[in-house]
Amino acid sequence: MLSTKKTLLAIAVPACMTLGLYACGGSDDPAPTSTAGTSPAPTTPTTPTQPAKPQGMWTMGDLHVHTAESVDAVTPLSTVLDHAFDLNGLDWMAVSNHLRPSPRDATGATLAGGSIAASAGIAKYEMPAIAQAQAAGKYAGKLIFSAAEWDMPTHDHLNVGIFDGSDKLQTSAKGLNKFEYFFTQQSASLFDPNDVTAWQQEGPRAGTTHADVVNAFKWLKTNYPNSSYGLINHPSRNPGKYTVADFREFNDTAPDIMFGIEGMVGNQMEPDRGGYTSAYTDANLKNRTYGGVDYVVAQVGGIWDALLGEGRRVWNFADSDHHFEVDATQQFSSGYYPGEYAKTYIWLPGTSTDLKTLLTAMRSGKSFAVFGDLINALDFSAGTTTTSTDMGGTLTAKAGDKVTITIRFKSPDHNNYEYPLGSGFKVNMRPVVDHVDLIAGDVTGKAASGTPAYAKDTNDSTKVIATFTKADWKVDADGYNSITYTYTAAKNQYFRLRGTNLGMNVSGETSNGNPLPDQKTVVTENAARFNAINDRNYNDLWFYSNPVFVSVQ
Structure with missing residues (x-):
């Protein structure tokens, strides 16, 4: 049975400066590697031929951000954009307000006529405000687009993006409007009556059952096969919302649309980390975050590994889920601003930063996700003497080939940790990676619907096969910490990484290198609670890569 973390104590100064457990952002001392994977014996790897x-x-970007147009959020659009791009340096961002009736415009002003359809608010207020700001020279060179967060019937939330165009995509306001009509239970009076008359000829509305969710994926695939996405947000936040068979069915139905999970969830400023508020019981251990990461991704050999073990291209993303950081009453906290704490790094090929290029890159899997700027650069590849491939790709090798795994990463000089929270005073915390785990699992092919394998939510072959500390990496000419690991190809596998600022066994935080379930921060006084939550988060940093696959001929 999994252990549970100890509740953090209220503190008046940064925990990393007082507890003496580890340095701010990480430890400079190598962690023991005698458990949960070991550092490999020194090898002389065969260096793969380096392609051009x-x-x-x-x-860097964020796919899950709310503004005041969401009924449970308060931050005006302009403030969100200022933080995301001017303060936190993001390159792209999706505004993804709830697909629910919206009571306010983009400034946060209450609509005089009452709430309107969320998609109508996107078209009338959100998209024009973004376009006007960029036309006036703000956020130059930044990619900003609108999506929505849908309450999936019988499940939880899906991040839905729907786009029109050919060479350069743009948000389809009409597509979101039609999706909202067909797949929610909003009153038909919220929609244009001419549209409703036309849509009624296409069939009944469908927003109440699991089958309706599957039909929503089919609808996206039929109408926007190459220009939409449907990504699972905070999958384990509430008990009983999904089985692994659900994920498989969604991916089978529309593999180019359901290709991602928000494993590194937002709402990190909640007392219950990530907003995972289920009772703190052993029965709900699968409904906790672990180092801020959803159980689906954090568990080695769990649901994500089960999907990867079938060769499914399902990737992990990190988001802020920003609604507000601290509300105006100074009583409640929710989530960091976009780019402040969580970042998803995606490789864009070529020189274009348009939406079509980003969507293609999102599907490629050449990306990694990080909390607290633990790292800001990662190269992760597998290669033989003749070829190599990066995250999201597949290396083809022959049985007996020597395969070299190459890991190169950097950390910035400081992250965004501030004390007190909201003061703007950055304490120049330097994030330091304590160790990196190389995780591997077998790839055996897709399970068939209706079979026991389709309901199996573990991959028993997945293990931490090596743990690297600073004793194992060298700083190369480009300033990267560089590691190589060589093995002999024998079967189809995938390899992925996770890294942390924590040691292998930190009381209440890690056990044998694995993150322990996050506990609620219980501090009565509001400002002290906000600081304790912020300290908790910055003392517990992780990054996760997407996998590299190796196919053995």
């Missing part, structure tokens, strides 16, 4: 350096760029 690909043309492109790493970009």
Whole structure:
């Protein structure tokens, strides 16, 4: 049975400066590696032939952000955009307000005529405000687009993006409007009556059952096969909302649309980390976050590994789920601003930063996700003497080939940790990676619907096969910490990474290198609670890569 973390104590100064457990952002001392994977014996790897350096760029963004147009959010659109781009340096962002009746415009002003359809608010207020700001020279060169968060009947939330165009996509306001009509239970009076008359000829509305969810994926695939996405947000936040068979069915129905999970969830400023508020009982251990990461992704050999073990291209993303950081009453906290704490890094090929390029790159899997700027650069590849491939790709090898796994990462000089929270005073916390785990699992092919394998939510082959500390990596000419690991190809596998600032066994935080379930921060006084939550988060940093697949011929 999994252990549970100890409740953090209220503190008046940063925990990392007082507890003496580890340095701010990480430890400078190598962690023991005698458990949960070991550092490999020194090898002389066969260096793969290096292909021509690909043309492109790493970009940072956030796919899950709310503004005051969401009924449970309060931050005006302009404030969100200022934080995301001017303060936190993101390159792209999706505004993804709830697909529910919206009571306010983009400034946060209450609509005089009452609530309107969320998609109508996107078309009338959100998209024009973004376009006007960029036309006036704000957020130059930044990619900002509108999506929506849908309450999936019988499940939880789906991040839905629907786009029109050919060469350069743009948000389809009409597509979101039609999706909202067909797949929610909003009153038909919220929609244009001419549209309703036409849509009624296409069939009944469908927003109450699991079958309706599957039909929603089919609808996206039929109408926007190459220009939409449907990504699972905070999958384990509430008990009983999904089985692994649900994920498989969604991915089988529309693999180019349901290709991602928000494993590194937002709402990190909640006392219950990530907003995972289910009772703190052993029965709900699968409904906790672990180092801020959803159980689906954090569990080695769990649901994500079960999907990867079938060869499914399902990727992990990190988001802010920003609604507000601290509300105006100074009583409640929710989530960091976009780019402040959570970042998803995606490689964009070429020199284009348009939406079509981003969507293609999202599907590619060449991306990684990070909390608290633990790292800000990662190269992760597998190669033989003749070829190599990066995250999201598949290396083809022959049985007996020597395969070299190459890991290169950097950390910034400081992250965004501030004390007190909201003061704007950055304490120049330097994030330090304590260790990196190389995780591997077998790939055996897709399970068939209706079979026991389709309901199996573990991958028993998945293990931490190596743990690296600073004793194992060297700083290369580009300033990257560089590691190589060589093995002999024998079967189809995938490899993925996780890293942390924590040691292997930190009381209440890690056990044998694995993150322990996050506990609620219980501090009565509001300002002290906000600081304790912020300290909790910045003392517990992780990054996760997407996998590299190796196919053995």
